[in-house]
Every structure is written in structure tokens, then in C-alpha cells.
Amino acid sequence: MAANRKKKKPSNQQDTYVWKGVNRRGDKVSGDMLSDTAASARAQLRAQGILPSLVKKKPKSFSLGSDKVTSADICVISRQLATMLSAGVPLVQAVELISKGHENTAVRKLLSDVITDIAAGTPLNEALRRHPLHFDDLYCDLVMAGEQSGALEGIYDRIATYKEKSEALKSKIKKAMTYPVAVLSIAGIVTVVLLVFVVPQFKTIFSSFGAELPAFTLVVIGMSEALQAHGPKILVALGIGIYFFLRTYKRSRKLRDSLDGLLLKLPIVGMILNKAALARFARTLATTFAAGVPLIEALDSAAGASGNAVYRKAILSIKSEISAGMQMNLAMRNTNLFPPMVVQMVQIGEESGAIDDMLNKVANIYEAEVDDAVDGLSALIEPILMAVLGVIIGGLIVAMYLPIFQMGKIVS
Structure with a gap:
């Protein structure tokens, strides 16, 4: 029995789903989102007031370098986050916006994990430390200093400049x-x-x-x-x-x-x-x-x-x-x-x-x-x-x- 059970996918292994539906105004809308399953994607859409008519996994396209996060990606993310924080955008919302706007699937999965952690109350520096291949000790220490001083937007501007x-x-x-x-x-x-x-x-x-x-x-x-x-x-x-x-x-x-x-x-x-x-x-x-x-x-x-x-x-x-x-x-x-x-x-x-x-x-x-x-x-x-x-x-x-x-x- 145990051998026939379907193996659950790890929580950090999310896929991109393409969806179409109708919003509260009756307008047809479409887009894509990260989710564990199609059912979970439908539930998220309904929570946003969208009645989904189509939800399917986005086929993976071949693209050189699309399956990994590079130091250049971290550099761009840092600058985007610094800009959004200085504009007064809340941290979770800023990370979500960056994630949705990024074409690299690996980057989107990385940011999705960070969003999950900080939405659960984990400090940003600790959420980043869980991904040491992409955020080194120096990066995380600077973020921690910004969180402790209450000037995260100013620190992130320094981080972005340093990375650039x-x-x-x-x-x-x-x-x-x-x-x-x-x-x-x-x-x-x-x-x-x-x-x-x-x-x-x-x-x-x-x-x-x-x-x-x-x-x-x-x-x-x-x-x-x-x-x-x-x-x-x-x-x-x-x-x-x-x-x-x-x-x-x-x-x-x-x-x-x-x-x-x-x-x-x-x-x-x-x-x-x-x-x-x-x-x-x-x-x-x-x-x-x-x-x-x-x-x-x-x-x-x-x-x-x-x-x-x-x-x-x-x-x-x-x-x-x-x-x-x-x-x-x-x-x-x-x-x-x-x-x-x-x-x-x-x-x-x-x-x-x-x-x-x-x-x-x-x-x-x-x-x-x-x-x-x-x-x-x-x-x-x-x-x-x-x-x-x-x-x-x-x-x-x-x-x-x-x-x-x-x-x-x-x-x-």
C-alpha cells in the first residue's frame, strides 16, 4: 500500500500554472502563478475573487541558464527591492512583485520560498540564510543590521550598490x-x-x-x-x-x-x-x-x-x-x-x-x-x-x- 502511494512534492518545488477566468466585474482575465498543484492554484484564484475556467501547468521551455540563479540575478533583485522599499512598498508585497515579474523559474521559486518564510513571521535575514548558495553571510549580516536598526530600505540601497x-x-x-x-x-x-x-x-x-x-x-x-x-x-x-x-x-x-x-x-x-x-x-x-x-x-x-x-x-x-x-x-x-x-x-x-x-x-x-x-x-x-x-x-x-x-x- 505504501509503495503505491503518490509521493508528495516538497513544498519548495512549486510549478508555474497558466490560468484563465472571470473576475468579480465579469471581465475575462488570465495570467500565471506559482503553486504546488492545480487545485491549490484554483483555491488561490477563488480567494482573489476570480472564477477560474482553465488552470494548467505551464510547459517547460528550453532556455540556457533558466534553471539556476546567478549572481547577476541576485544583483538585479537587490536593486529592485531597494527601489520598492524606498518607495514605501511593504516587504512581502515587494518580494511578490519581483517574483511575478521575473522570467527565470529558479528565481521565482527562490523568492517564493522567501515569501513563505517572511509571511510566517521569520525575519528576512533568517529567510535568506536558508539559501546560502545565493545569499552569503555578508549579504545576510547587512540585512540583519538593517532590520535591527529599522532602516532596511537604506541598507538595501547600500547592498544593491555593493552588488552592482x-x-x-x-x-x-x-x-x-x-x-x-x-x-x-x-x-x-x-x-x-x-x-x-x-x-x-x-x-x-x-x-x-x-x-x-x-x-x-x-x-x-x-x-x-x-x-x-x-x-x-x-x-x-x-x-x-x-x-x-x-x-x-x-x-x-x-x-x-x-x-x-x-x-x-x-x-x-x-x-x-x-x-x-x-x-x-x-x-x-x-x-x-x-x-x-x-x-x-x-x-x-x-x-x-x-x-x-x-x-x-x-x-x-x-x-x-x-x-x-x-x-x-x-x-x-x-x-x-x-x-x-x-x-x-x-x-x-x-x-x-x-x-x-x-x-x-x-x-x-x-x-x-x-x-x-x-x-x-x-x-x-x-x-x-x-x-x-x-x-x-x-x-x-x-x-x-x-x-x-x-x-x-x-x-x-
Whole structure:
């Protein structure tokens, strides 16, 4: 009997139902809504004074990325919520409006869960903490500070600004990294195609010459033969190597920390990552401190948000020294990591009692510098990549035509 019972769907697994009906005025109305079942949807409609004539589950359409909530979605939701709260819209109603207006099903389900919790009397920060994949501790701590101070709309404006700045900075870093990786990947594919399909054709032609081939040509032919004979093995070995590296990277804190330190020492890219870490540190600390979060707790959030192990350890060291009674600017100077300008601005902020304003200015400065550095890197890297492509592809072509040129000299 128990085996034949229909398994109940979890309460957080709601579906979208399309409905049509007639309202109290006799007008035909339609729309869609989230509900557990069609019967529950009909009940909700009747409670709103609508007599439903059709209620059916909306068919799922294929859409890339529609089945997950991204950080960009959280950024947009935060700004919408900040705008509605500042306009005086009640919290539950604001979240409901955002949910109904969002096309992403996963986002709508997430907001539906939050609505259920806060409508039952759960504080917003606790409702958000139940979804740690989408709302981190920093986000929830800021919301809690806003609820405790009674200024949630003002805090949400800060949260939205912080998320927008963070997303913009992340986008700039991705822009700096994606272009060279994409170009080099294409270069690798073109090289493999030439070695596997083009070079063997030249090898057949050269075998009829009966003459000794240049060393450069022999090296390229050897690479071609090795790729043809062991290509699948090389591909499998490469795939296994990448898999185990990524697996180790996720599990080993020591490896991640070592790579973070190595990346900061790279030319050009290291400079961008240093500035980005400083911008994140300053923006996070300014936002949390201005929201009323104690400095020690704010430093914990800033350490996690810095995005780099070197800066995380330095910020935690600053926290430890401040807890012992040291001024923040002195603790920062002791790390030998923060530029003198940043330390001086923090010192001025401490002396004037406006440390959050000074940190915001630091964040603005370094975000602008990251923007300029990424633009400069894009302009610099294009000719470098073209030169690399020219050497790789041109080298293969020269290697294949070199015997023909030598034959031409002998004939002449």
C-alpha cells in the first residue's frame, strides 16, 4: 500500500500554472502563478475573487541558464527591492512583485520560498540564510543590521550598490582573462588540425623527393606522427590531468592559497588582481561598517570578499591586531601589503571619524584603475597574441614549404 502511494512534492518545488477566468466585474482575465498543484492554484484564484475556467501547468521551455540563479540575478533583485522599499512598498508585497515579474523559474521559486518564510513571521535575514548558495553571510549580516536598526530600505540601497560594483569588477576581471584564453584555444585547435590533416599530405609529397629534409621540417613531421599515433592517449591523459587538478584544487586549501600567491606575482595580470583585491576589501569594509556592523565582524566579511588568500590572511591579521588594541592603519602597515596611499586614507578616516567615506574613495580609485588596466591589457595583448599566432601557424607553414624552397635552389 505504501509503495503505491503518490509521493508528495516538497513544498519548495512549486510549478508555474497558466490560468484563465472571470473576475468579480465579469471581465475575462488570465495570467500565471506559482503553486504546488492545480487545485491549490484554483483555491488561490477563488480567494482573489476570480472564477477560474482553465488552470494548467505551464510547459517547460528550453532556455540556457533558466534553471539556476546567478549572481547577476541576485544583483538585479537587490536593486529592485531597494527601489520598492524606498518607495514605501511593504516587504512581502515587494518580494511578490519581483517574483511575478521575473522570467527565470529558479528565481521565482527562490523568492517564493522567501515569501513563505517572511509571511510566517521569520525575519528576512533568517529567510535568506536558508539559501546560502545565493545569499552569503555578508549579504545576510547587512540585512540583519538593517532590520535591527529599522532602516532596511537604506541598507538595501547600500547592498544593491555593493552588488552592482562587485559584479562590474568581476566582469572586468573576466574580460581581462577570457580574451587571451579564447584566442590561444583557437590557436591550439588550428595547430592540431594542421598537424593531423595537412602535414601528412606534405609528408607524402616529400617521400617522393628522395632527398634529406631540413631539421625543422623533420621536427614538425615527428610531431604530426606522434599526434596521429598517440592522439587519443594524449587527449585522455590531458583530460584526466585536468580533472584531477580541478578536483585537488577544490579540496586542497593549500593549493588554492599557493596559486593565489602565484597569480599576484604574474606580470600585468598580477597587478590587475592586486588592485581588484584592494577594491573588494575597501568596498566591502565600507559597506558593512557604514551599515553599523562592528569593525571586527566587518573585517571578517572583507577577508572573505577579497577573493585572494594572500589578502584574506593579511586582513585576518589586521583583525587580530585591532582586537588587541592597535589602530587599523598601523595594523595595515604591519602587513607590508597595502599601498601607503590606502594606509594614509584609512588613517585620515580614523582621525576624522569618517572611515567608511575614505574606504569608499579608496574603492572608487582602485575600481577605476582596474577598469583602465583591463582596457590597457586588451590593447596590449592583441598584438602579442597576433604575434604568437603568427609564429605558431607561420612556423608550421614555413616548415612544410622549406624543402620545396631548397629543391628550387638546387634546380636553379
